[in-house]
Amino acid sequence: MINNALIDQLAALAVMxxxxxxxxxxAVKLVEVLSENGLPAAEIxxxxxxxxxxxxxxxxxxxxxxxxxxxxxxxxxxxxxxxAGADFIISPGFNPTTVNYCIKNGIKIIPGINNPSQxxxxxxxxxxxxxxxxxxxxxxxxxxxALVGPYSQIKLMPTGGIKPSNVMDYLxxxxxxxxxxxxxxxxxxxxNNNWDTIAKSVRDTCQLVQLxxx
Ligand SMILES: O=C(O)C(=O)C[C@H](O)[C@H](O)COP(=O)(O)O
Numbered sequence: 001m002i003n004n005a006l007i008d009q010l011a012a013l014a015v016m017x018x019x020x021x022x023x024x025x026x027a028v029k030l031v032e033v034l035s036e037n038g039l040p041a042a043e044i045x046x047x048x049x050x051x052x053x054x055x056x057x058x059x060x061x062x063x064x065x066x067x068x069x070x071x072x073x074x075x076x077x078x079x080x081x082x083x084a085g086a087d088f089i090i091s092p093g094f095n096p097t098t099v100n101y102c103i104k105n106g107i108k109i110i111p112g113i114n115n116p117s118q119x120x121x122x123x124x125x126x127x128x129x130x131x132x133x134x135x136x137x138x139x140x141x142x143x144x145x146a147l148v149g150p151y152s153q154i155k156l157m158p159t160g161g162i163k164p165s166n167v168m169d170y171l172x173x174x175x176x177x178x179x180x181x182x183x184x185x186x187x188x189x190x191x192n193n194n195w196d197t198i199a200k201s202v203r204d205t206c207q208l209v210q211l212x213x214x
Contacts, residue, residue, distance in 0.1 A: 136161025
């Protein structure tokens with residue numbers, strides 16, 4: 001179960017870089033750039049075959065970064081992510097099989113939801129934090145505000161279509177812990193080793209969200 005300490009860590013970050021990495025050789029350099037420029041965190045998505053190996057190398061090089069596995073769709077991927085060193089699991093949807101497996105095995109998971117019924121499923125299982133995905137396509141910040149009306153106890157991590165131009169609108173909602181997004185370090189910039197571009201994006205993002213933290 002996601003604990004309060006982790007919620008506080010995510011809230012302090014305000015944003016989670018969602019990463020699709022095609023070559024595990026880029027993983028350590030990427031997290032070095034993220035960390036040194038203000039974001040010691042990464043969600044490594046299982047959208048590529050390099051995800052598990054990337055998590056393993058990042059964890060070995062950076063024992064303290066907040067490292068989670070994203071796009072986790074199966075129990076096999078949960079096991080791969082955890083054995084590689086992921087702190088917690090994020091999934092795009094609410095899959096009872098993976099959610100129950102994580103709960104049973106004491107693995108932290110933030111499952112995806114985008115409607116009231118899924119929030120109630122999550123609450124029934126004692127889940128405190130859910131991913132709101134795909135955030136913009138599901139109604140954006142207005143949907144977040146509508147959802148937290150009846151479910152004020154749930155905390156959300158909106159992801160999907162979030163950019164510098166709208167991230168602050170989400171972070172202004174008290175139940176939003178942090179926002180995920182691939183804009184911070186794009187797949188293309190990682191693959192092309194555009195580290196200066198990523199470093200600037202991280203610094204710009206930190207400067208922007210700092211407004212929310214103060
Ligand atoms: O499948 C998951 O678990 C995911 O993590 C999905 C990603 O969070 C989004 O695809 C990121 O959305 P963009 O920032 O709009 O690119």
